Amino acid sequence: MQPENLTFIFLNAALMNNFVLALFLGLCPFMGVSGKLETAVPMGLATSFVMLISSLSAYAINAILVHYHIEFLRLIAYIAVIASAVQLVEMTLKKFTPGLFRALGIYLPLITTNCAILGLALFQTFKHYDFVQSIVYALGAGAGFTLAIALMAGLREKLDLSEVPGVVRGAALSMMLGGLLSLAFMGFAGLGGSH
Amino acid sequence: MSANPAKGPNAAQERTWDVFAEGLWRDNPVLVMMLGLCPTLAVSNSAINALAMGLATSFVLVASGAIVSLLRSLIPKQVRIATYIVIIATFVTLVDYAIQAISLDLYNALGAFIQLIVVNCIILGRAEAYASRNPVGRAVVNALGMGTGFTLALLLLGSIREILGSGSLFGFNLFGPNFEPWVVMILPPGGFIVLSLMLVVFNLVNKRLGAAVKQGGGHGHAA
Numbered sequence: 001m002q003p004e005n006l007t008f009i010f011l012n013a014a015l016m017n018n019f020v021l022a023l024f025l026g027l028c029p030f031m032g033v034s035g036k037l038e039t040a041v042p043m044g045l046a047t048s049f050v051m052l053i054s055s056l057s058a059y060a061i062n063a064i065l066v067h068y069h070i071e072f073l074r075l076i077a078y079i080a081v082i083a084s085a086v087q088l089v090e091m092t093l094k095k096f097t098p099g100l101f102r103a104l105g106i107y108l109p110l111i112t113t114n115c116a117i118l119g120l121a122l123f124q125t126f127k128h129y130d131f132v133q134s135i136v137y138a139l140g141a142g143a144g145f146t147l148a149i150a151l152m153a154g155l156r157e158k159l160d161l162s163e164v165p166g167v168v169r170g171a172a173l174s175m176m177l178g179g180l181l182s183l184a185f186m187g188f189a190g191l192g193g194s195h
Numbered sequence: 196m197s198a199n200p201a202k203g204p205n206a207a208q209e210r211t212w213d214v215f216a217e218g219l220w221r222d223n224p225v226l227v228m229m230l231g232l233c234p235t236l237a238v239s240n241s242a243i244n245a246l247a248m249g250l251a252t253s254f255v256l257v258a259s260g261a262i263v264s265l266l267r268s269l270i271p272k273q274v275r276i277a278t279y280i281v282i283i284a285t286f287v288t289l290v291d292y293a294i295q296a297i298s299l300d301l302y303n304a305l306g307a308f309i310q311l312i313v314v315n316c317i318i319l320g321r322a323e324a325y326a327s328r329n330p331v332g333r334a335v336v337n338a339l340g341m342g343t344g345f346t347l348a349l350l351l352l353g354s355i356r357e358i359l360g361s362g363s364l365f366g367f368n369l370f371g372p373n374f375e376p377w378v379v380m381i382l383p384p385g386g387f388i389v390l391s392l393m394l395v396v397f398n399l400v401n402k403r404l405g406a407a408v409k410q411g412g413g414h415g416h417a418a
Contacts, residue, residue: 022383024237028316031229072292075310076284083277112280115233115314122307167402171229172394179387186384 006136009129013140015188019116020148021181026116029107030149031174039103040153041146046089046104048142050111051120053085054078055138058121059131078121079112086112116145151181214333215340224317224341225348225390226397231317234308235349236386242365244304245353246346251294251309253342255286256318260338263326270327279322280313287313317345348393355389356380 019025026047033043061077090108093101101108111117120141124134155177164173224230234252239245259282263270270278291309295302302309312318321341326334354364360380362370379385 024233024383024386025311027232027236028230031232072288075288075291075313076281079280079284079313080277083280109276110316112276112314115311118314119307119311122310126307167395167398172391172398175387175391175394179384179391182387183379183384186382 006133009133009136010140010143013137014144014147015185018144018148018185018188019119019141020145021178021185023119025119026114026145027178028110029114030145030152030178031171033104033107034149034152034156034174037150037153037157039100040149042100043104043107044142044146044149046093046108047111047114047116047145048139050082050085050089050114051117051138051142051145052135053088054082054117054121055124055134057081057085058124059129059134062125074125078118082117082121083112116141148181148185152177155181211333211336214337215343217337217340219340219344219347222341223344223348223397225345225352226394230320231315231345232390234311234315235345235352236383236390238305238308239349239353239356239386240360240381241304241357242350242353244301245349247294247301248305248308249342249346249349251290252312252315252317253339253346255283255290255312255315256321256342256345257335257338258286259283259318260321260326260334261331263322264329264331264334267327275327276319276323279319279327283318283322284313317341352386352389352393355393356385359389360385 013019017023020027020030029043029047034040058078058081061081062074065071065074065077086109089111090101093104093108120138124137127137129137152174156174159173159177168176221227225232225235231252234248238248259279262282263279266278266282287310290312294305294309321338325337329337358364358369359377360382362368362374362376377385380389
């Protein structure tokens with residue numbers, strides 16, 4: 001067994017089991033918003049923020065659900081809370097940074113259906129993390145997501161300037177980049193084994 | 196796609212087929228719209244997982260499509276997304292418990308990804324873009340088409356990855372003991388790489404089809 005200390009949880013969520021590149025969570029924004037670095041980073045940060053909020057809420061909700069033995073409502077309760085959290089972030093961004101709000105466009109409300117967020121809430125429940133561990137797990141996952149999407153955006157900005165055959169252009173190329181990044185991230189597995 | 200669409204009795208049938216075929220190829224959820232990628236890549240490391248995931252998603256897609264379509268005049272516009280999500284979550288919970296009852300092995304293999312069907316963008320996308328605007332029959336047919344397209348794409352991806360990565364298909368050994376499996380194919384990078392190559396092939400085929408249609412006089416395809 002791995003010692004579930006906080007550093008390990010953070011590194012595990014951010015690098016070894018990176019949400020995007022190893023667990024395939026949150027691919028839609030990863031592919032959709034990673035065109036430019038200046039939108040990719042805020043998207044990563046917004047997602048991290050929602051992750052943190054929903055992780056906290058999921059922890060509280062789960063405690064209540066377990067207390068009343070109604071765990072079958074978990075999925076519905078989680079998704080409702082996440083939707084509200086996203087709404088909150090959306091309103092905040094719209095008020096304070098309208099430019100960024102427009103740049104993120106449809107992908108902002110779509111954070112609700114970002115599997116990374118729900119996945120995070122579910123995983124922390126399955127792993128029986130306590131309160132502090134949950135927060136660290138959420139921070140790690142957010143950091144990992146931001147790192148992945150920023151790396152991807154940097155690569156794609158460079159690729160825009162290079163000559164690529166027509167059939168490969170677009171999604172196929174991004175996907176291949178994702179594969180290479182994922183391959184690179186597998187190198188981190190040596191840090192402490194898989195989950 | 197064949198025959199002429201103007202003919203009277205044939206027209207309705209043809210349109211039903213069109214509604215179905217839309218999800219199968221032209222608007223294939225995975226290969227064209229790039230939706231639902233997370234489960235696509237995550238559980239496609241073997242053909243059987245891919246098939247199970249495809250069927251589970253299709254079921255949720257069809258069931259929630261039908262309910263959303265039935266309730267479309269009752270749901271207030273402002274809270275529609277939340278309503279859709281609750282409907283979808285209900286069916287996903289159903290599927291989750293059903294799979295757990297039918298096969299525990301499968302349940303463990305798919306893990307959290309069964310519950311994550313909730314956030315599969317294909318389902319919410321269909322509810323919002325199609326089921327909420329069309330009668331039940333059409334909504335179900337469209338959902339079936341999308342589900343089939345999703346399942347087929349997933350199955351193809353899963354089969355390729357399993358054949359290359361473990362030298363077997365649906366658990367049957369294909370190449371005998373001397374085959375050295377390409378382990379990377381069943382690991383995460385393999386998913387990205389195989390899907391990327393599938394997209395290239397898909398684009399090539401579509402380009403050829405487009406060229407062929409143009410040569411044949413430019414009729415038929417567009418619709």
